[in-house]
Amino acid sequence: MSAQLLDGEALAKRIKEGLKKEIEGFKAKGKELKLIAVQVGENAASRVYVNQQKKACEEMNIKYELKELAAVTTEKELLDFIENLNNDSSVTGIILQMPLPKEIDPKNIQVKISPKKDVEGLNPYNMGLLVYGKHVVAPCTAMGAVELLKSSGVELKGKEVVIIGHSEIVGKPILLLMLQSLTESPTPTVCHIATKDTSAHTKKADIVFVAVGKAGLVKAEMLKPGSIVIDIGINRVPVLDADGARIIDEKTGKPKMKTVGDVETEKAKEVCSMISPVPGGVGPLTVTMLIKNTVECAKWQE
Numbered sequence: 001m002s003a004q005l006l007d008g009e010a011l012a013k014r015i016k017e018g019l020k021k022e023i024e025g026f027k028a029k030g031k032e033l034k035l036i037a038v039q040v041g042e043n044a045a046s047r048v049y050v051n052q053q054k055k056a057c058e059e060m061n062i063k064y065e066l067k068e069l070a071a072v073t074t075e076k077e078l079l080d081f082i083e084n085l086n087n088d089s090s091v092t093g094i095i096l097q098m099p100l101p102k103e104i105d106p107k108n109i110q111v112k113i114s115p116k117k118d119v120e121g122l123n124p125y126n127m128g129l130l131v132y133g134k135h136v137v138a139p140c141t142a143m144g145a146v147e148l149l150k151s152s153g154v155e156l157k158g159k160e161v162v163i164i165g166h167s168e169i170v171g172k173p174i175l176l177l178m179l180q181s182l183t184e185s186p187t188p189t190v191c192h193i194a195t196k197d198t199s200a201h202t203k204k205a206d207i208v209f210v211a212v213g214k215a216g217l218v219k220a221e222m223l224k225p226g227s228i229v230i231d232i233g234i235n236r237v238p239v240l241d242a243d244g245a246r247i248i249d250e251k252t253g254k255p256k257m258k259t260v261g262d263v264e265t266e267k268a269k270e271v272c273s274m275i276s277p278v279p280g281g282v283g284p285l286t287v288t289m290l291i292k293n294t295v296e297c298a299k300w301q302e
């Protein structure tokens, strides 16, 4: 048995087609959607996300502007900057690029982003609505992972779900998204760094979400036969030859690298029924959910 791959690219394309129509609807009413990304100081990793966001916005006819603030910006200055964006009716959504300089606490900023412009779903008010089961927006990666699971067509009621990783942007919101229905929710368990025996949990799980950032953390023998695995992890690892030695890139003279998730996918494919690949699984859905949140915020602002 080899597991079916859950194709995030194809699902993202389908969702974007629906969103495009909604964005055209706003255009027809004379409303242009606009996202402002705020970056403080320079960061290579953040650049990658900025480029992805920019590309997605261009494709979807959403205006995207990157506001680059100096690395010496204080928390007070950043809060004032956010306040101006909150009050600017031409701005649909605000993205706070991470990391911020260590002197600034991201939570102090996230709480000040207007909930109606909180396209990343990280404001405590929106988190609270998620607890109530009444959310308008939610953290993008968590939503993307759950959308990918739902695309499998699996019935969630009665299922055992294990979520590995309990961050605020992924693990915790997945937990809440799993508990949205009063009568049809599955039974989620969250494992994390202090969990004594993660495999004791995953072996019983019908569905496993993993968002840790450790390549090879989830091994085939930890999975229940026929389970569904959503791999959210992103790790850069060296490419190895048949003897396990690193392959050197002739052009750069450096080891060749590739992107993998947290699951030993090739072996896991022989145990589970469906698995999301990395890359090409949850990744393309994260930015799609950012667009979805933008559309939802625009509706909310109306």
Ligand code: NAD
Binding pocket: 141, 164, 165, 166, 167, 168, 169, 170, 171, 191, 192, 193, 194, 195, 198, 211, 212, 213, 214, 217, 232, 233, 234, 235, 282, 283, 286
């Ligand atoms: P994080 O560092 O905030 O959290 C990691 C979590 O893993 C923590 O809850 C920690 O308790 C848990 N953990 C660490 N070691 C563990 C272990 N041995 N066993 C069980 N749990 C363990 O990370 P994050 O921001 O939630 O990101 C997690 C992964 O998801 C990263 O690889 C990140 O790159 C990836 N990610 C992907 C996307 C995407 O778009 N696909 C978006 C965000 C994050």
